[in-house]
Amino acid sequence: MAWDFETDADFQRELDWVDDFVTREVEPLDLVLGSEWDIHAPLFGKLVRPLQAVVRERKLWACHLGPELGGPGYGQLKLALLNEILGRSRFGPIVFGCQAPDSGNAEILAHYGTPEQKQRYLQPLLRNEMVSCFSMTEPQGGADPQVFTTRAVQDGDGWVINGEKWFSSNAVFAGFVIVMAVTDPDAAPYQRMSMFIVPAGTPGLRIVRNVQVPGEPEATHAYIHWDGVRVPADAMLGGRGQAFAVAQTRLGGGRVHHAMRTLGKARMAFNMLCERALSRFTQGEQLARKQMVQEKIADSWLDLEQFRLLLLRTAWRIDQCQDYRQVRGDIAAIKALMPRVLHDVAQRALLLHGSIGISDEMPFADMVLHSYHLALADGPTEVHKVTLAREVLKGYAAGEAVFPDYHLPARQAKARAKFAAALAELEP
Numbered sequence: 419m420a421w422d423f424e425t426d427a428d429f430q431r432e433l434d435w436v437d438d439f440v441t442r443e444v445e446p447l448d449l450v451l452g453s454e455w456d457i458h459a460p461l462f463g464k465l466v467r468p469l470q471a472v473v474r475e476r477k478l479w480a481c482h483l484g485p486e487l488g489g490p491g492y493g494q495l496k497l498a499l500l501n502e503i504l505g506r507s508r509f510g511p512i513v514f515g516c517q518a519p520d521s522g523n524a525e526i527l528a529h530y531g532t533p534e535q536k537q538r539y540l541q542p543l544l545r546n547e548m549v550s551c552f553s554m555t556e557p558q559g560g561a562d563p564q565v566f567t568t569r570a571v572q573d574g575d576g577w578v579i580n581g582e583k584w585f586s587s588n589a590v591f592a593g594f595v596i597v598m599a600v601t602d603p604d605a606a607p608y609q610r611m612s613m614f615i616v617p618a619g620t621p622g623l624r625i626v627r628n629v630q631v632p633g634e635p636e637a638t639h640a641y642i643h644w645d646g647v648r649v650p651a652d653a654m655l656g657g658r659g660q661a662f663a664v665a666q667t668r669l670g671g672g673r674v675h676h677a678m679r680t681l682g683k684a685r686m687a688f689n690m691l692c693e694r695a696l697s698r699f700t701q702g703e704q705l706a707r708k709q710m711v712q713e714k715i716a717d718s719w720l721d722l723e724q725f726r727l728l729l730l731r732t733a734w735r736i737d738q739c740q741d742y743r744q745v746r747g748d749i750a751a752i753k754a755l756m757p758r759v760l761h762d763v764a765q766r767a768l769l770l771h772g773s774i775g776i777s778d779e780m781p782f783a784d785m786v787l788h789s790y791h792l793a794l795a796d797g798p799t800e801v802h803k804v805t806l807a808r809e810v811l812k813g814y815a816a817g818e819a820v821f822p823d824y825h826l827p828a829r830q831a832k833a834r835a836k837f838a839a840a841l842a843e844l845e846p
């Protein structure tokens with residue numbers, strides 16, 4: 419019976435190296451640099467590029483890629499363990515070549531791109547010579563793609579795109595934008611849209627403004643107007659009407675990596691919480707001796723360890739079945755749970771640190787607010803809970819009678835029938 423919680427010794431050595439490297443070299447970057455996608459900033463060249471070279475040398479660059487794209491082909495379980503460490507630093511993912519949304523965009527380019535598209539966009543993306551943007555959400559709604567109205571109309575041998583997109587992260591730094599647009603308004607609901615790759619600087623692609631969210635160093639979420647943006651026919655990514663199928667491809671493994679990075683961040687808050695509990699004295703004793711503080715520590719430990727086990731099992735299941743659709747419920751579960759774990763642990767750490775905890779001299783307020791970012795980006799928690807519930811219910815069927823089989827009188831009658839002989843012998 420295979421049931422093993424151990425990491426193999428060779429990979430553990432790599433994890434130990436990453437742990438030390440992230441602590442010494444990567445975490446300090448968070449404190450001096452702006453957006454991690456601003457890859458042409460002079461300081462990025464000076465401070466981040468040398469670290470990326472070290473990671474490449476160590477053969478840990480873009481580990482999420484399969485061997486066909488030059489990656490090591492690690493399974494999801496190894497990637498999960500690696501991402502748990504990278505999540506401690508804002509710059510962790512980009513130093514290791516696995517930052518969103520580029521990793522997901524690379525995934526769909528690898529899967530659906532033509533040889534020319536791969537040459538022009540995928541290769542430079544994998545080398546981090548350019549970063550990319552995924553432009554799907556619209557001002558009138560993001561959780562329900564059926565309300566999207568941005569339109570691509572065939573014109574001669576190309577397409578013309580008109581509409582608005584909202585919260586297109588990193589468009590300002592991107593070499594290209596992958597945009598979802600309605601090409602077939604009368605088709606079935608999930609076949610109305612197609613994906614297009616649009617190079618930055620294409621006339622008509624206009625960033626109206628960049629929106630900032632708390633905890634991020636600058637405004638990077640673009641409100642974009644698409645005013646008659648003309649692209650050639652070969653700008654379409656995947657087939658006509660296939661945008662939903664393409665979008666689904668980018669969300670499988672990425673959600674597990676993202677959740678593991680969140681766990682890494684939450685564990686940082688937990689470590690600070692524990693140190694604080696041992697360091698601070700009030701009413702003549704350590705905070706750690708107070709039962710309500712002990713409850714905070716115990717609840718946080720439970721939150722982290724339960725989440726970690728669910729995450730690792732999900733990664734393991736993906737490795738076993740190699741089909742995201744079979745693990746859809748588990749992936750939805752970790753996406754739904756991730757914001758709550760970060761929120762609750764960071765909030766307890768914030769409170770235990772008192773006034774300094776809520777100040778901008780500590781990371782906790784940013785972490786709490788970041789949990790709301792996690793609850794929205796890549797689909798709101800409610801939508802993922804709906805997916806989870808639907809998947810769970812596939813394992814159940816409706817009862818046939820008004821009184822269900824599990825009604826106690828019915829079960830008692832069945833049990834009495836089963837043991838009738840013994841009961842007749844012994845009962846008066």
Ligand SMILES: Cc1cc2nc3c(=O)[nH]c(=O)nc-3n(C[C@H](O)[C@H](O)[C@H](O)COP(=O)(O)OP(=O)(O)OC[C@H]3O[C@@H](n4cnc5c(N)ncnc54)[C@H](O)[C@@H]3O)c2cc1C
Nearest residue numbers: 552553554555559560561585586587794795796797798800
């Ligand atoms: C930091 C950040 C980065 C982002 N980056 C990108 C990006 O790069 N590209 C991109 O295209 N989009 C991006 N988004 C947008 C994100 O995908 C949307 O915010 C998300 O899909 C929700 O859409 P909405 O904001 O329009 O909210 P709405 O769709 O209006 O939903 C609002 C709320 O309504 C409730 N709700 C919605 N649907 C249901 C339901 N079925 N059942 C119950 N309640 C429901 C939920 O509480 C939800 O939070 C980003 C968002 C954030 C916060």
